[in-house]
Amino acid sequence: MKKFKRYTITSALPYANGPLHIGHIAGAYLPADTYVRFLRLRGEDVVFVCGSDEHGVAITIGAKKEGMTPRQFVDKYHAVMKKAFEDFGISFDIYSRTSNEVHYKTAQDFFTKIDQQKLFIEETSDQYFDEQEGIFLADRYIVGTCPNCGNPNAYGDQCEKCGTSLSPKQLIKPRSTVSGKEPVLRPTKHWYFPLDKFEGWLKEWLIEGHKDDWKTNVYGQCKSWIDQGLQPRSITRDLDWGIPVPLPDAKGKVLYVWFDAPIGYISATKELRPNDWEKYWKDPETRLIHFIGKDNIVFHCIIFPSMLKAAGDFILPDNVPANEFLNLEGEKLSTSRNHAVWLHEYLQDLPGRRDELRYVLNSISPETKDADFTWKDYQQKVNSELVAILGNxxxxxxxxxxxxxxxxxPSEKELPGTTEKRKRILDLxxxxxEEMNRSVKSMVNALDNFRFREAQFEMMNLARTGNKFLADTEPWKLAKEDMEAVGSILNYVLTIVGNIGVACAPFLPDASASIIKQLNGLSLVDGWKLFWKKEELVPTVPENHQLNQPELLFRNVEDAELEKQLERLKKDKPKAVNPETTSTVKPLKPEIVYDDFGKLDIRVGTVLAAEKMEKSNKLLKLTVDTGLDKRTILSGIAQxxxxxEITGKQVTLIANLAPRKMMGIESQGMILMAEDADGKLKLLQPSDVVSPGSTVS
Structure with a gap:
């Protein structure tokens, strides 16, 4: 891995229209914070920047609903989010906002620099206008009937029922989500960024340059976008809230929120380091890493890098370790139904348990596929792992x-193997x-490669191994006959304790601080860099060093605490559907014998790319890595x-199905799906990521 002089780490700017929930934290903020703490402990030069994203139509609409001005609205939610991040301990070097003066100037200068190169396209076109509200409508604020499936509430950019990409003009009977009225078409001029002109460069930089080091889900989604062909994208909007377009003929136009928001990373760094910000954004020896959720992949991997390239002298992201989504109690997180664990409520209800939430979210981090948070699992992990293993x-x-x-x-003397018991202690x-040094190396390697679930497991393995060593050597029994051996055992396990205090700092910062306090070991801080550099256990507590009194690191989560959280979720849950009245379970097919089933070669593959088939509403053309080959499969799942959505996913397929030609293309297999009662198809996937080609039996 290339060595860098410094690191610029960003987390996706959260939209300032509501509080934070655990899905946000698991997706972009906890992974980034864990990685940044690791870098700092290793002694790296790093800046960790974030801030509130405060422009766009959603802000003006939200403000109107709450009877506020847009400025009052973003002030409110910026304060809510900033406090929640601080209370949770996310260690940003700066948490800024895109309504700051420094951001306005930075974004306008960025626009001007590209405009001076004559790259932008000016185009006048008809767009939908809400006459009652007096505003042009973004695609997401227009709904109507989907021309493909008949869904009456399809959005202007996509039907969420069948998945079809749409434009507002394709909708049947469009209506404004702001007023409920039918919008009218009016001509308006906008500026477009020519993303298509960067397609060749993106293929070289991204498709060829990052195919081996970026996550499959990230790479696959980007490749699919680029393979389908890129188009110019509008970067201006008709709004009175936002950053004015710095051109004389652009009155009433503001920069589109997705053009100005990522520039917020740069303006936040300027605000933090006004005298030397450029070395964090323009020096090739700086590593830029974006932590985001999967819904932001295209913006951070295709659009923003193209903007940086167009500006000419900025570094590009070296990695974008995007996470998938976090579900809650088996359902999608829903802010509209209040089906969420809000961060500020968690901190109020369960004070002193920041580390517990960090631990549980890291343990289920949706690194390669969606994950599910349940309160029962939270209780089990806290009680049986943090309390029973590490704390114990x-x-x-x-x-x-x-x-x-x-x-x-006590003394750290080596014990001569003069007795069988001492020989056994030395062997243990x-x-x-050996096991702990292996765990440390594995932990560091996993952190370097953004595998935080694995890294945290290896950190916990230090405590598991320490517990086993203590149980096997039984110093409480040896105390009756060999105190020298007891002293050596305790000296060693105290060394383990000190190393755990260092190792758990990226994952459990409060526990790390408590361990160091108990060891009375401020000098341990000096050992941090050595620990991460050597990637093995290091000396942490000198002989005769006086320790502080013991204190418990964690406490059990009681059933009553769990019930309170589950009751909170039930308040806004929709009424259960009676399965007897809605069941559409299909009857069994005719009986087969085992030999019939044995003929099927069922394997797991990874979708490398996906695209819609022209002239078909149902078919997707998938490129699937089966472990044996890379083949084309046509699948009727486009609705x-x-x-x-499907690019980067693992799928189950019948690999030995005879090829079949459809619409002039040979399909070499069948993707297996599950169909629920309402006709929605679900992927059949392994519970953990497996190698392509793994067989199902």
């Missing part, structure tokens, strides 16, 4: 040291040391999945 180990070691050595670190020590 630290507490046992501290209590034993106070019991036998008055809280002073060697095995434990259920968009190409972007």
């Amino acid at each position: 180990f630290i507490n046992r070691v501290m209590v034993l040291t106070w019991k036998y050595f008055d809280g002073k670190v 020590y060697n095995k434990a040391h 259920h999945f968009s190409p972007e």
Whole structure:
């Protein structure tokens, strides 16, 4: 891996129209914070920037609903989000906002720099206008009947029922979501960024340059977009809230929120480091990494890099480790139904449990596929892992040291193997040391490669191994006959405790601080860089060092606490549907024998690319890596999945189905799906990511 002088780390700018929930945290903010804490402990030069995204039609509409001005509206939610991030301990170097003066100037200068190169396209076209509200409508604020499936509430850019990409003019009986009235078409001039002109460069930089180091889901979605052909994108809007377009003939025009928002990373860095911000954005020896959710992949991997390239002297993102989505209790998070765990409510209801939420979200991080948060799983992970493994180990070691050595670190002498018990202790020590050094190396490697679930597991393995060593050596029994051996055992497990204090800092910063406090070890800070550099256990507590009194790191989550959270979710849940009145389960097909089933070669593959078939509303053309080859499969799922949604996903397929020609293309297999009661298709996927070609039996 290339060595960099410094790092610029960004998290997606959250939209300032509501509070934060755990889906936001798991997607873009906790992974970034974990990685940044790791970099800082390693001694890297890093800036971690974020801020509120405060422009766009959604802001003006939200403000109107709450009886506020747009400025009052964004002030309210900026304060709510900023406080929630601070209370949760997300360690931004700066949390800025796109309504700041420095951002206005930076975004306008960025626009001007590209405009001076004559890259923008000016075009007048008819767009929908809400006469009652006096505003042009963005695609998402126009709904109507889908021409493909008849859904009466399809959006102007996509029908969420069948997945078809749309334009507002394709909708039947369009209406404004703002007033409910039918909009009219009016001519308006806008400026377009010529994304199509960057297609060749993107193929070289992204498709060829990052096919081996970017996540499959990220790479696959980008490749699908580029393979379908890029088009110019409007970067201006008709609004009175936003950054004015800095041109004399652009009165009443503002920069489109998705043009100005990513520039917020640059303006926030300027605000933080006004004298040397350029080295974090223009020096090739700086590594730029964006942490985002999967819905922002195209903007951060295709559009913003093209903007940076057009501006001429900016570095490009070296990686964009986007996460999939987090579900809640088996359902999609829904802000409209209040089906969410709001961060500020969590911190109020469960004070002192920041680390517990960090741990659980890291353990289920949706790194390669959607994940599900449940309160029962939260309770189980806290009680049986944080309390019973990590907390128990630290507490046992501290209590034993106070019991036998008055809280002073005993001698670290090597024990000569003069007795069978001592020989066994030495053998156990060697095995434990080897296992823990392996865990440290694996943890660092996983952190370097944005695999935070794996990294946290390896960190916890230090406590698992330490617990086992303590249980196997039983110093409480040895105390009756060999205190020298007891001293050596406790010296070693105290070293493990110190190393855990260092290792858990990216994942459990509060626990790390408590461990260092108990060890009375401010000097441990000096050992952090050594630990991450050597990638193995390092000395942390000198002989005769006086420890502080033990304190519990974690406490069990009680059933009553769990019930309170589950009751909160039930308040706004829709009424359950009676399955007896809605069931459309199909009857069984005729019986087969095992030999019939055995003829099927069912395997897991990864979708590398997807595109819609021309002249077909049902078919998607998929390129699937089967582990044996890369083949084309036509699948009738276009009304259920968009190409972007399925690209990067693992699928189950029948690999030995005879090829079949459809619409002039040979399909070499069949994707297996499950159809629920309302006719919605669901992917059949392994519970964990497996290698393409893995067989199903």
